[in-house]
Structure formats: C-alpha cells, structure tokens
Amino acid sequence: MATIKFKDVTKSFDNGKVTVIPRLSLDIKDKEFVVLVGPSGCGKSTTLRMIAGLEGVSSGELYIDEKKVNDVPPKDRDIAMVFQSYALYPHMTVYKNMAFALKLKKIPKEEIDKKVMWAAKILDIEPYLDRKPKALSGGQRQRVALGRAMVRNPKVFLLDEPLSNLDAKLRTEMRSQITMLHKKLQTTFVYVTHDQTEAMTMADRIVVMDKGVIQQYDTPQKLYNEPANMFVAGFIGSPQMNFIDSTVIRSGKDIKISFSEYELDVPKSKKQALESYIGKDIIIGIRPEHILSDSTPDKEKGSCILNVTADLAEMTGNETNVYFDLNGQKYIARIKTERKISSGDSVKLYIDENTVHFFDKDSTAAI
Ligand SMILES: Nc1ncnc2c1ncn2[C@@H]1O[C@H](COP(=O)(O)OP(=O)(O)OP(=O)(O)O)[C@@H](O)[C@H]1O
Ligand SMILES: [Mg+2]
Numbered sequence: 001m002a003t004i005k006f007k008d009v010t011k012s013f014d015n016g017k018v019t020v021i022p023r024l025s026l027d028i029k030d031k032e033f034v035v036l037v038g039p040s041g042c043g044k045s046t047t048l049r050m051i052a053g054l055e056g057v058s059s060g061e062l063y064i065d066e067k068k069v070n071d072v073p074p075k076d077r078d079i080a081m082v083f084q085s086y087a088l089y090p091h092m093t094v095y096k097n098m099a100f101a102l103k104l105k106k107i108p109k110e111e112i113d114k115k116v117m118w119a120a121k122i123l124d125i126e127p128y129l130d131r132k133p134k135a136l137s138g139g140q141r142q143r144v145a146l147g148r149a150m151v152r153n154p155k156v157f158l159l160d161e162p163l164s165n166l167d168a169k170l171r172t173e174m175r176s177q178i179t180m181l182h183k184k185l186q187t188t189f190v191y192v193t194h195d196q197t198e199a200m201t202m203a204d205r206i207v208v209m210d211k212g213v214i215q216q217y218d219t220p221q222k223l224y225n226e227p228a229n230m231f232v233a234g235f236i237g238s239p240q241m242n243f244i245d246s247t248v249i250r251s252g253k254d255i256k257i258s259f260s261e262y263e264l265d266v267p268k269s270k271k272q273a274l275e276s277y278i279g280k281d282i283i284i285g286i287r288p289e290h291i292l293s294d295s296t297p298d299k300e301k302g303s304c305i306l307n308v309t310a311d312l313a314e315m316t317g318n319e320t321n322v323y324f325d326l327n328g329q330k331y332i333a334r335i336k337t338e339r340k341i342s343s344g345d346s347v348k349l350y351i352d353e354n355t356v357h358f359f360d361k362d363s364t365a366a367i
Contacts, residue, residue, distance in 0.1 A: 002065050002078075002155035002188040004028040004051060009060035011046055011212075016058070020046050021212040023060070033182050033189045035199040037235070038209035044192040047209075048158050051190060052081050065155065077156075080149035084161040086141045088133040088148075094120075095129040098147045112151075119147040122184060123177075139170040146181065157182075159191045163198065175201060196236055200224070208232050230364040233285050233357055239321060241357070242286045242331050248277040257284060257356075260326035264304045265353045273367050274358065282367065285357035288321070291333035292350040293341070302352030313341045322347070 005028070011021040020043045028034050036044045049055040050062060053074035062069055069077055088097050095116055102112045120126045123143040133141055142162055149157060162178070163171045179202050182189050193199055199206050200220045208215045208223065208231070216228040220236075227233035233241050246259035248266075255274055257264040264284070266274055274282075292301055308324040308331075320341050322333045333349055341347055358367040 001030045003030050003063070004156065004188065004190070005061075005063040005066075006047075006050075007061040007063070009050065009062055010058045011043070011050060011055065012058045019212070024212070024214065026207065026214065026217065028188060028190065031186055031188055033179070033191065033202060033204045034207060035191045035193060035203035035205075036207045036209060037193055037196060037199040038215075040194060042209045043212040044194070044209060045160055046212075048081070048160055048190060048192050051077075051156065052079055052158055053077050054081075078154055079156045079158060080152050080154035081158040081160065082142075082145050082149050082162045084164050086133070086145040086165075088141060088144055090133055093130050093132055094125060094136070094144050094147075097133070097144055098151055101148065101152055115151040115153075116147070119150040122150070122181065123147050137170075138166050139174055142166065142174060143177075146178070150181075150185070155187065157185075157187055157189045159189065161193055162191075164193070164195075171198075178202065196238065200236065208235055226366070227285075227357065228366055230283065230285070230359050233359070233366075237287055237289075239288045239332050239334065242288065242291075243359075244284050244286065244329055244331075245281065246284045247281050248274050248279065250278050257282075257358075259284060260329050262304060262306060262326070264351065264356065267354045267356070270358060270367065277367070281361050283359040283361055283364075285359060286331075286351060287355065288332045288334040290352065290355040291322075291331070291335070292352070293333075293335045293339040294348050294350070295336060295339035296350065301350040302355070304351040304353065306349045306351065308347055308349055310341055310343055310345045310347060313343045313345070322349075 006024045006026040009024045012019040036047060038044055046055060050057055057070055064077060098116045098119060099112045120129060123146060125143050128136055128140060163174050166174060175198055203220055205219055206223055207217045210231050216223060216232045223232060223236045244259050246257050249256055249258045255266050255278060310322045310324055312323040314321040315337060318337050320335050320337050322335055322341055324331050335341060360367055
C-alpha cells in the first residue's frame with residue numbers, strides 16, 4: 001500500500017528568495033496512476049523530487065503511507081525514480097544495470113537473478129541482457145531504466161518525462177506499455193509530462209499545475225468536459241479551445257450570448273449562473289471539435305449557425321482544421337473530412353450551445 005499526501009507544502013530555493021511551490025495540498029490514492037502536467041518551469045519535477053526525497057520541503061508536511069517523511073532520506077522511502085535521460089551505467093550490461101541496486105543491498109544472487117529475469121520478461125528485454133546500453137535503441141534503454149526500478153519492488157514509481165527522448169511512434173508504444181505495467185504491478189505511479197496526450201491517455205487522475213499552483217485535480221474526462229478555468233480549458237485538448245469575447249444580453253424573457261455578430265442560446269443548466277452577468281462581458285470557450293459542419297446529422301447540429309470563409313483548411317487525415325475569422329476574432333474548427341473543405345471556401349458551421357464553456361472574464365474561472 002502507498003498513499004501520498006502533501007499537506008500545505010511549500011518549496012523555495014535560494015534561502016527563500018525564489019518560491020517555486022507557494023502551497024501544495026494533494027492526495028494520491030494507493031495504486032493510483034497520477035500524472036502531473038503543466039508548462040515548463042511550473043514545478044512538476046520539483047514536486048516529484050520532493051516525493052523521492054531528493055529535495056526537502058521548505059514547510060508543510062509530506063506523508064507516504066500515512067507516515068510523515070519530511071526527514072526520511074531517499075534510500076529509506078521505498079521509492080524508485082525513472083528519469084528522462086535513463087541514467088543507465090554505460091560500462092555495465094543490461095543485466096548488471098538492473099541488478100546493481102539489489103547487489104548493493106546484499107540480496108542473495110539467486111534472488112537477484114529471479115527479479116531481473118522477471119522484470120526482463122515483462123518488459124521484453126530478455127534478448128538484450130548481455131548488451132551494454134550504447135548498443136540499445138532509445139526505447140530499449142528506457143525499458144531497462146524501468147526494469148531497474150521494477151526489481152526494487154518500490155511502493156511508489158516516480159517517472160519524470162520518461163518518454164520525451166523517444167520519437168513519436170515509440171512514445172505511443174511505450175505509453176501503452178507503461179500503462180500495462182502499472183496494471184500488472186498494482187503500485188502507485190506518479191508521472192510527470194508536459195504532453196497532454198500522455199496525461200489524458202495514461203492517468204487515473206491528472207494534476208494540472210501552473211506556477212506551482214494546482215489548477216485542477218481530476219479525471220481526464222472531467223478535465224475535458226468541465227475545466228475549472230481558462231488555463232485548464234486551454235491546456236487540455238488539441239487544437240486548443242477557441243476563446244471568444246462575448247456579452248451576456250437580455251432577449252425578451254430569456255438571456256443569450258452575443259459574440260462576433262452572432263447570438264447563442266444559453267443552455268438550461270447555465271441560465272441561473274449567467275443571470276448575474278447580463279450586460280457584462282464574458283469569455284466563451286468552444287472546442288474546435290465542437291464546431292460542426294453540415295455533414296453532421298441534424299440532431300447533433302447546434303442552434304447557432306455561422307457563415308464563414310475558410311482562410312485556411314489543413315487536411316490531417318480523417319479531419320480537417322479550418323481556420324476562419326469573425327469580426328477580428330480568430331477561430332479554428334476541426335471538421336470530419338467527409339465534408340471536403342478547401343481554403344477560400346464559404347461554409348456553414350454549427351455550434352451546439354450545450355458544448356460551449358463559459359468563463360468569468362476577470363477571474364478566468366468557469367461559470
Ligand atoms: N535548485 C534550484 N535552485 C533554484 N531554482 C530552482 C532549482 N530547481 C528548480 N528551480 C526552479 O524551480 C522552478 C520549477 O522547476 P521544475 O524543474 O520543477 O519545473 P518543471 O515543471 O519540471 O519544468 P520542465 O517541464 O521544464 O521540466 C523553475 O523555475 C526552476 O528554475
Ligand atoms: Mg521537469
């Protein structure tokens with residue numbers, strides 16, 4: 001069993017001059033696969049290194065398995081960390097790389113052998129056990145790095161951008177391998193990446209961080225469907241959500257959203273919340289995949305119809321990215337390629353108000 005708990009943890013460097021984590025509270029459940037995402041420099045690695053004990057916490061409390069570990073050295077935390085750079089010993093064979101930590105612990109040879117062979121089998125690296133790392137591909141090296149962590153039977157696996165040195169195809173392959181490994185090992189995984197696709201596909205829950213502050217901690221589905229603020233909404237999803245300046249207006253007894261010379265109905269569930277915004281500016285968020293073309297069956301089309309000219313149409317296979325401009329606001333739509341659209345075409349596009357997100361302009365929080 002291994003739960004991880006941050007309670008009001010802060011982290012600063014340079015004698016308190018630089019605060020990287022202003023105050024972090026986070027609960028990770030036993031056997032959970034949690035992914036930390038966020039832009040470069042937001043404090044992902046620092047958070048992971050605090051769990052490993054490679055960085056101390058400046059204040060607050062950190063618990064592993066309900067035991068306070070603020071003063072527990074890394075070697076006594078029962079944790080294994082895998083880095084982006086693999087950090088394999090170049091002069092040792094794959095076998096020795098994997099056996100090394102166990103040998104230091106004076107574990108009997110037969111037991112070491114059993115463990116190494118077990119990990120090698122799961123990771124499919126048995127044929128390379130006698131090779132040195134330089135004779136391996138990037139993906140094979142990364143698997144050795146994972147194997148080296150596995151043989152130690154850690155309570156927690158910490159992985160810091162383990163796939164970022166691999167090419168796109170190998171990344172996808174290793175991504176599913178790590179997910180399967182997690183299922184097999186039934187251990188807590190904390191995984192750092194700045195790749196939102198990795199986060200969405202691998203995580204049970206995702207921590208979205210910005211400047212050392214958690215913006216939202218939830219399942220991939222929740223982050224996509226109900227982003228807490230514009231930062232999360234913009235970070236999750238590709239191409240990025242369209243953010244459009246708009247105004248909440250009264251329309252008879254009803255309220256509507258006015259944007260780029262168009263009007264949008266307000267979904268029932270949002271009417272009450274938007275009531276207090278009448279006459280005020282808000283930001284609406286529309287995901288590119290939620291802008292539909294006339295090839296979409298009627299029932300899925302929205303109430304709002306846009307007449308646009310495609311400034312640019314990028315065919316990416318089964319979908320086409322359509323860029324257009326309405327009253328100086330730039331939009332991107334992702335349209336199924338069965339409706340063929342070329343640059344310069346005039347097209348009718350549809351928005352279903354139930355797929356639109358609403359944000360407070362000042363706080364950027366979801367309404
Ligand atoms: N030892 C240190 N001394 C001073 N500042 C540091 C130290 N280590 C990290 N920082 C700063 O802390 C901030 C967070 O760094 P961290 O490495 O955690 O970011 P990250 O989210 O992992 O970024 P990336 O995606 O680029 O790896 C950065 O601004 C970094 O410069
Ligand atoms: Mg980092």
